[in-house]
Amino acid sequence: MLRITPIAVPLAPSLVAMAFMMTPAATAWADSDAELTLDAITVTAQHLNDARNGIQTQTGASTFVIDEAAIAAAPGGDNNLLNQVVMQAPDVAQDSFGQFHVRGEHNGLQYRLNGIILPEGISVFGQSLDPRLISSMTLITGALPAEYGLRTAGIIDLKTKSGAIDPGGSISLYGGSHGTVEPSFNYGGSSGNLNYFVSGDFLHNDLGIESPDGSSDPLHDHTTQYHGFAYLEYILNDENRLSAVLSTSTGNFQIPDRSGLPPSITNANGTPLTVNGQSTYPSADLDENQRELTHFAILSWQRSQGAWTCKRP
Secondary structure, three states: OEEEEEOOOOOOOOOEEEEEEEEEOOOOOOOHHHHHHHHHHHHHHHHHHHHHHOOOOOOOEEEEEEEHHHHHHOOOHHHOOHHHHHOOOOOEEEOOOOOEEEOOOOOOEEEEEOOEEOOOOOEOOOEOOOHHHEEEEEEEEEOOOOOOOOOOOEEEEEEEOOOOOOOEEEEEEEEEOOOEEEEEEEEEEEEOOEEEEEEEEEEEEOOOOOOOOOOOOOEOOOEEEEEEEEEEEEEOOOOEEEEEEEEEEEEEEEOOEOOOOOOOOEOOOOOEOOEOOEOOOOHHHOOOEEEEEEEEEEEEEEEEEOOEEEEEO
């Protein structure tokens, strides 16, 4: 049984939102053994999380952590895109193409989800992951150990929420300027040894890409984005668990136009090129679009025994 309770959501100026939180209704446990079993699963999940965090050494590196509470306290909360959360970290800048630059480095960023390296091209104009799934985000920079390999200008390590530790969820409707509308949901829970967390959202606005001319209402800049995420883990025993991550993202972007630009192709004498009697090509009528699809699935096994811990994707 679920109880729906209205909650307040922090908002930026000109934005409005409605949100509801869903939490399991209070239950009187008649069977004390059932309560002890639930507590044992929760403690085991937290123990395995702590062991997983210790796999990645950070000797010589500097770290900056943004937790769930910090995300919720920011204007817009978890309705922001992931890039807006990352931008809160020091020495991080973003260009107009959506790429991050850490300490002035170009294209040297690596994404990890629960310690597992994510596929390349995790974001261009859009973001394939959203802050609703984040328990904490750590930016690791500096002199990194060799075990990180690959792109080492910065490591963005995301830890997902777990239904065993943070049960319940929310349904929200967020919107505001530039035609922004964003319904979303997230929910986590557990059933026996199985813990799960799912989230999804739909984003629609008229400022999908940075304005090319600095105007607040650029031409042809509409975007629609869909995101879905699921994290499942099964506690085998005190030392082992299986985890699965499923993620899907679809982003449709109009490439914004600038009006009044002359055509760049001319005849040899410098006059505008004429095709089928037409020599004028209004730049405001261009209709270029980009579609970004990101789908991935991860299955991993973790074993923690004494001082020895391993994780295999």
